Amino acid sequence: MTTYDARFRIWRGDAEGGELRDFTVEVNDGEVVLDIVHRLQATQAQDLAVRWNCKAGKCGSCSAEVNGRPRLLCMTRMSTFGSGETITVTPLRAFPVIRDLVTDVSFNYAKAREVPAFVPPEGVAPGAYRMRQVDVERSQEFRKCIECFLCQDTCHVVRDHEENKPAFAGPRFLMRVAELDMHPLDAAAEAGLDRGRAAQEEHGLGLCNITKCCTEVCPEGIKITDNALIPLKERAVDRKYDPLVWLGNKIGRRSGTP
């Protein structure tokens, strides 16, 4: 077991202001950044606020920024840093700060409410749902999401432009739209809801410029851009920018979804 002292700079403060504070703290073999934050709480800064829960990369609570990169604190191993390196930990910088490493992530919960829920198919009783594995796999990938909101944090559309927040659902919730649009039994279309069109007109898909930071930070390795956002954009093209479809709609001969 090797032990050494690491230098940390941790942002402490609240909505009124704050600063990066220096700490020197013991690090042992196999530890992650969250272990160090806990050691600080137990020994040097009892009231250091941090959000965490499972400490196993499954709940997505301990999102913060380590050396400027959005990360889960519990999945950032200390062995990825040099022992002489100063490690900077700050709260997520796209959301309002509450205290220390804790931010107000209510933006995400508000956006979640704006995506219409799964529409069950009419006339199919519980227990009678039949879906093929190949048909559910795409949506299953998106349902791996642990809602850590790192993608929402890193997305420059809202990170750098507060004013876009009302119009933009963010990668996580555009992905939710994609998930439902690809759900083999979602009956939104039958209920008169066009999810592809809604993604563009109501959830701000057009603001996404597919620069892939959401995919880069996803701790679950979900291919958000390639598998959710771009397919949604293509679906929006189907609905809005395809002249044949447009013509078909005008003539009124367009059939239902494939």
Add this chain to the structure above:
Amino acid sequence: MTQVERQQWDVVVVGAGGAGLRAAIEARERGARTAVICKSLFGKAHTVMAEGGIAASMGNVNEGDNWQVHFRDTMRGGKFLNQWRMAELHAKEAPDRVWELETWGALFDRTPDGRISQRNFGGHEYPRLAHVGDRTGLELIRTLQQKIVQLQQADFDEFGDYEARLKVFQECTVTRVLQDGGPAGGGRVAGTFCYERESGRFFVLEAPAVVLATGGIGKSFKTTSNSWEYTGDGHALALLAGAPLLNMEFVQFHPTGMVWPPSVKGILVTESVRGDGGVLRNSDGKRFMFDYVPDVFKEKYAESEAEGDRWYDDPDHNRRPPELLPRDEVARAINSEVKAGRGSPHGGVFLDVSTRMPAERIRRRLPSMYHQFKELADVDITAEPMEVGPTCHYVMGGIAVDSDTAATVGVPGLFAAGEVAGGMHGSNRLGGNSLSDLLVFGRRAGLHAAGYAREHASSPAGRPAASQARIDEAAAEALAPFHAAEGAENPYTLHQELQSTMNDLVGIIRRAGEMAQALERLADLRVRASRAGVEGHRQFNPGWHLALDLRNMLLVSECVARAALERTESRGGHTREDCPGMDRAWRPVNLLCRPVDPAPADPAADRIALVRARTDPIRPDLLALFEKEELVKYLAEEELYE
């Protein structure tokens, strides 16, 4: 006098895991205005950690399955101590609860003909666990969360307010259940006293019905798979309100937790690893589980490796490998191997899938295990074995409840569901029975809480109301850590000492002397905890939060230690080195922990009094599901003749 905001609701659900959310959905659908209150963010509950699946006898993979078989497996797993009516309801209703999730958008893995796929698990006779890879808990919580959002969207359309009839108070903690009765509890439920973690602000949710769904107690142990939330809040809230806890000595140690590196020690390695073909080996390379099949299970498990291996492909003509014994058996076996010096380098045993399945299949079937070991331990499970050892995982004991209604005993208006409720799993829970328990009894709790609230909202006695005095008391109690005198105790230190005490003295293998010692230490910790002090202010202050949680952990730990000392036998999740055998005479005995009334002023004094109660006799038609020869092994003499 403390000025606090008061809000009126019909039902308050404490906890937003599987049971809490299912209860809230049911209560809201039954017309009750429902508030959910949870310590974490909405959707982060410990349920997300559940990996293997939801046990439900849908019979999609093996048509031989039905509720009777599931009931039998559950009773056997619990060594017949289960509250049988709960096990019956659970086995009967689980399939409906799973199918219902599909109508809310859940996407389980499928069979080739498009139905929900089911996998094998320890103690289950047939493939029974509906699953999504190894992240079933996440699917469950997300589905329930999205169903809640859907209900809120419906309310928005109707009332223009998402939270008109269903609101989630996230990152808030309940410190007291408020009652309208006398000073020492026992009165009707009137609401909950809460604080907002973000601001430290106090508030009161007034409601005639409260559902406790706060999960378990694992954070009182050092090596645990549980998250920080598992501080036994619901158990303590019930006790403080006057409701007894049942069989708290039964704590499940999951056989396979990570053992290295130290910072992740205890994190769960799903049982699916074994269900899908993983095997346990000691340092000699031997599959030692074949040496540990107890007599009651001898006929059900393979005697040779060859037979065990054949079972994966041909379960009808072979018996299952002993790696799939119930969790208590496997955990004890691992413990013995390590003690005998045949453990792995970091004090566990080897769990190997790498030689059993192609790498691609491992990554597909066990993605999060692959990820977890790769990221946290730098181990590639497709190429080398994992090192695993027992970890505190689940408490079978809990609040004593009525089987059908989930109502607690003696506190009108207080309900409990999920891990916080006792009885369902007897002395040991089968893997996969937890998620189904959450859904079945979460729904029942919501249903009956809504019914109770409706009656009491319009009863002649009126809505129960909490007195200002009780609210003032609760506020003073919560603020005490800020007023600690010089030389205050550090809550983090106290917590660490508590965890060591419980882990070392009331852990997987127990001895009378050690447990007596644990009770002494707990009394000492209570004294010191009464002096716990915190720095800083009330806004998102984790030190303060921990100081408040300590009260609950200490109370619950005392229950566990006291009940464990009392039960002089080994059964399920309770193993006594000094009383190694299962004693049939203990089969019909429940141990109830009751609060000492009135609560003593001296923190060193006992808080808990133990009461023995006799279990309800098992209904004859349910007994008839078992062979006579099997019942003889479990039931007490006098029960056999009844």
Add this chain to the structure above:
Amino acid sequence: MATGTEPPQQRPSGVHGASRAAIAARHLRTDRWWLAPAGTAAGLFAFIVYSTWRAFANADYYAAPYVSPFYSPCLAENCQEMRGGPNWDLFGSWWGLSPALLVLIFPLGFRLTCYYYRKAYYRGFWASPPACAVAEPHAAYTGETRFPLVFQNAHRYFFYAAVPVAGILTYDTVLTFRDEHYAWGHMGLGTLLFLVNIALIWAYTLSCHSCRHIMGGKLKHFSKHPVRYRLWGWVSRLNARHMQLAWASLISVALCDFYVYLVASGAFTDPRIF
């Protein structure tokens, strides 16, 4: 120290907004995050300079049997005569500029609207964002919601156009099996280059996200369309390498052109393999 409680000088927005954690630095990344956008920008810039020169040069683009991919198909009367080659005098004699300009629009449009190149140049040239979690310098941002960027949605039509172009380049590649006297049974170093290039062009074209969507991505039920599902699977595997293919094909097409330039200008003689 780069941090403090004092508000930043300019109009606070984005990460410097009033509600966000008060950190003055635009970013706190310690790695060489600027390397990727700088490399992208340099690579794309080099290609733009080279291709502009070659497209306007209107010379040295044919050395039998090799025709530069920049000039194929050759659609004007002023094209060099290529026997059996991709001459297709659609525009007649009024077109006086380089014929490359007529045809380059299509591959240029295809690549300009390509989902990978969009990422590359938004990051590399426009710094929107320069790198993940590095604040961008722009005060306002409307993404692809307005003119002209809303036309990025036309990518699929450029894909449709790119397929025949790739077909013609395949034809050109087949023609490289003739010798300089138009007799079949030849292979030179150029033939090899053309083969590699056309393989990369096809791989890049077919790995396109629009192609993936059209092949099967738009379907709701894969199980009802097994053939399209398989096609989608293949395209998906290629699509995972879209970035690499984009660069590889960009370099190979420039190399092919440069090779033709060298041979046509007489600076180099095509080594014959058989």
